[in-house]
Amino acid sequence: MARPREFDETAAVESAMQAFWDRGYEATSTQDLCRATGLGRSSVYNAFTSKRALFRRALAHYTTRELGKRKAILDGPGTAAERLTAVLDTVIEAGLGNRGCLVVNTLAELGLPNDEVGAALRSDTAQNLAMFAECAREGVLDGSLRDGLDPADVAEFLLSTISGLRVMGRRGSSREALHTVADLALSAILAH
Amino acid sequence: MARPREFDETAAVESAMQAFWDRGYEATSTQDLCRATGLGRSSVYNAFTSKRALFRRALAHYTTRELGKRKAILDGPGTAAERLTAVLDTVIEAGLGNRGCLVVNTLAELGLPNDEVGAALRSDTAQNLAMFAECAREGVLDGSLRDGLDPADVAEFLLSTISGLRVMGRRGSSREALHTVADLALSAILAH
DNA sequence: CGAGTTTTGAACTGACCGATACACAACCAA
DNA sequence: TTGGTTGTGTATCGGTCAGTTCAAAACTCG
Numbered sequence: 001m002a003r004p005r006e007f008d009e010t011a012a013v014e015s016a017m018q019a020f021w022d023r024g025y026e027a028t029s030t031q032d033l034c035r036a037t038g039l040g041r042s043s044v045y046n047a048f049t050s051k052r053a054l055f056r057r058a059l060a061h062y063t064t065r066e067l068g069k070r071k072a073i074l075d076g077p078g079t080a081a082e083r084l085t086a087v088l089d090t091v092i093e094a095g096l097g098n099r100g101c102l103v104v105n106t107l108a109e110l111g112l113p114n115d116e117v118g119a120a121l122r123s124d125t126a127q128n129l130a131m132f133a134e135c136a137r138e139g140v141l142d143g144s145l146r147d148g149l150d151p152a153d154v155a156e157f158l159l160s161t162i163s164g165l166r167v168m169g170r171r172g173s174s175r176e177a178l179h180t181v182a183d184l185a186l187s188a189i190l191a192h
Numbered sequence: 193m194a195r196p197r198e199f200d201e202t203a204a205v206e207s208a209m210q211a212f213w214d215r216g217y218e219a220t221s222t223q224d225l226c227r228a229t230g231l232g233r234s235s236v237y238n239a240f241t242s243k244r245a246l247f248r249r250a251l252a253h254y255t256t257r258e259l260g261k262r263k264a265i266l267d268g269p270g271t272a273a274e275r276l277t278a279v280l281d282t283v284i285e286a287g288l289g290n291r292g293c294l295v296v297n298t299l300a301e302l303g304l305p306n307d308e309v310g311a312a313l314r315s316d317t318a319q320n321l322a323m324f325a326e327c328a329r330e331g332v333l334d335g336s337l338r339d340g341l342d343p344a345d346v347a348e349f350l351l352s353t354i355s356g357l358r359v360m361g362r363r364g365s366s367r368e369a370l371h372t373v374a375d376l377a378l379s380a381i382l383a384h
Numbered sequence: 385c386g387a388g389t390t391t392t393g394a395a396c397t398g399a400c401c402g403a404t405a406c407a408c409a410a411c412c413a414a
Numbered sequence: 415t416t417g418g419t420t421g422t423g424t425a426t427c428g429g430t431c432a433g434t435t436c437a438a439a440a441c442t443c444g
Contacts, residue, residue: 001411001412001413001418001419001420002410002411002412002418002419002420002421003409003410003411003412003419003420003421003422004410004411004412004420004421005420005421006410006421006422024218024301024302026216026218026219026301027218027301029400029401029402030401030402030403031400031401031402039422040421040422040423040424041402041403041404041422041423041424042404042421042422042423042424043421043422043423045402045403045404046420046421046422047421050402050403051402051403098303098304099303100299100300100303104300104359105300105301107292107300107359107362107363108292108296108297108299108300108301108359108362109216109218109219109297109300109301110216111290111291111292111362112290112362112363112364121363122363122364125363125364150372153372153376154376156360156365156369156372156373157372157373157376157377159360159363160353160356160357160359160360160373161352161353161356162356163355163356163359163360163363164351164352164353164354164355164356164357164359165352165356166359167296167299167300167352167355167356167358167359168348168351168352168355170299170300170303170304171299171304171313171314171317171351171355172304172314172317173348177348180345180348180349181348181349181352184345184346184349184380184381185349185377185380187380188376188377188379188380189376194388194389194390194391194440194441194442195389195390195391195392195439195440195441195442196390196391196440196441196442197390197391198391198392198440221430221431221432222431222432222433223430223431223432231392232391232392232393232394233392233393233394233432233433233434234391234392234393234394234434234435235391235392235393237432237433237434238390238391238392239391242432242433243432243433
């Protein structure tokens, strides 16, 4: 009943996400977003309301994709220990492109703001913890993780380890150094 | 031979550091810095040249103080394991005031820029690694750390763990959760 | 007392910020 | 074709950005 959109909204969100990921929230101007998406100001504001709302969309896009990939590994084959090792491997490889993690970068830059962005960050944390706790529970049962471990503790430890790996990536650590960290972390929770 | 300064330069750097710590680099305006320091624009620019130069001073102020406190603990009494535990305890307590760590926040927001700020961040990483490696070496000798550990590996692991704790603090983790993470991390390197 | 040097405050610079106004183009349903 | 609705491009909004200018103020030293 009206003029249709000339652009793919999802593709625009993806482009905006890349821009925010590269430069951070504050340092990315609306002009940068127009250039990245290839859209005019009007289109951006018509479709996404504000810079912050677009950032929220971009962040949701990122967390959804990232959580999905992580869940695919954790729901896949192998012992819990093997699956957790695989997750840490992907974190290491991703961390070598030295843009870090959009979630960690945002947490560090903005903290937990009292709006939907903060809520999305909290939700991402909770979902990660739940996934890791479930896998840890399985690991204690299948014997690949140390006996007597509290799944919730393991989840907290894994999320912290991943966050640390991401920061180490931003510090410029090498693949070998990151593997060293991951191996030591795993040695704390793996059976034997 | 000329008009003397009406303010304490170190105190001004300290105030600027607090402002940058609270809001991040980009979100802190020169006006914020004037308010925080109590100085006029001219005085700020006369004394510190530019926002970035003042940030570099503030960052140096922070890293010097933080490294000093850490070194005091690591050079103190007790086994290496006890000293490392004490360091992690201070990180946990500091992480509960949810502003995180200025170094980690800056790394996440700016990455490793190709200027003095980036150089200062690299230097801070190197100094931390050196301190931790030395303590780890002592720990292997005094028997408080697991036998056969490479001190450099332990240093990388500890710095990553601390970075992770800092991010977990920004996520809103409780003191208990942070202690859980630190205890699991220590279990990977402590003897027995 | 000045002469010389530096700090300070206030006004100001051009550029850019996020966001909007508005005319018109593009489309759909009738 | 036409009326209603939405997308798009251009120009622009007031405000703030980092940084500068400049004259008056405040000091030291001769």
